[in-house]
Amino acid sequence: GQNIDQPTEMTATEGAIVQINCTYQTSGFNGLFWYQQHAGEAPTFLSYNVLDGLEEKGRFSSFLSRSKGYSYLLLKELQMKDSASYLCAPMDSNYQLIWGAGTKLIIKP
Amino acid sequence: IAGITQAPTSQILAAGRRMTLRCTQDMRHNAMYWYRQDLGLGLRLIHYSNTAGTTGKGEVPDGYSVSRANTDDFPLTLASAVPSQTSVYFCASSEEGHLTGELFFGEGSRLTVL
Numbered sequence: 001g002q003n004i005d006q007p008t009e010m011t012a013t014e015g016a017i018v019q020i021n022c023t024y025q026t027s028g029f030n031g032l033f034w035y036q037q038h039a040g041e042a043p044t045f046l047s048y049n050v051l052d053g054l055e056e057k058g059r060f061s062s063f064l065s066r067s068k069g070y071s072y073l074l075l076k077e078l079q080m081k082d083s084a085s086y087l088c089a090p091m092d093s094n095y096q097l098i099w100g101a102g103t104k105l106i107i108k109p
Numbered sequence: 110i111a112g113i114t115q116a117p118t119s120q121i122l123a124a125g126r127r128m129t130l131r132c133t134q135d136m137r138h139n140a141m142y143w144y145r146q147d148l149g150l151g152l153r154l155i156h157y158s159n160t161a162g163t164t165g166k167g168e169v170p171d172g173y174s175v176s177r178a179n180t181d182d183f184p185l186t187l188a189s190a191v192p193s194q195t196s197v198y199f200c201a202s203s204e205e206g207h208l209t210g211e212l213f214f215g216e217g218s219r220l221t222v223l
Contacts (some may be wrong), residue, residue: 095206
């Protein structure tokens with residue numbers, strides 16, 4: 001079956017760095033997405049990885065290892081507004097997104 | 110502001126009642142989707158439409174129906190609501206099916222079935 005595993009909750013300090021891990025098992029693979037979702041709001045797109053390696057976009061970076069079925073989202077210089085849930089979503093061979101339950105990130109001053 | 114509009118934003122509904130959640134987009138995206146989001150679970154796809162005039166079943170289609178008469182509108186209907194359909198419903202769109210990946214979401218419709 002298809003499965004996504006990411007931590008339920010993480011806590012970090014303002015200004016610090018945090019890494020949110022995601023492991024996945026899917027039927028085929030066509031890339032992996034990360035979305036951010038603030039409480040009570042809609043998810044918004046953060047990143048897309050289809051090849052192995054690190055993609056950097058400002059304070060956020062996303063890494064993919066297809067052979068290990070592993071991705072992480074790296075957030076630098078944390079700000080209070082980064083408090084949100086982060087959703088990992090690989091795309092399977094049918095181009096369907098398989099969503100993880102999300103990691104709730106709590107930023108403390 | 111271009112985007113996706115959902116209505117209603119919140120609704121309490123008696124079990125057995127019929128309910129239609131509305132979704133309209135003005136980005137001229139070909140593909141549209143309905144997801145439900147429940148605490149502790151990932152987003153689950155209910156129905157999708159890759160282009161006007163076509164629809165498909167997602168992961169959890171039972172109890173729901175959709176139509177796609179034109180590019181902009183994609184309503185979701187609960188024919189006879191049950192308490193297990195209490196959830197937050199998100200409508201989303203993308204330029205072309207899932208191939209481009211990036212989804213644009215509406216603000217959600219919170220539905221409570223009593």
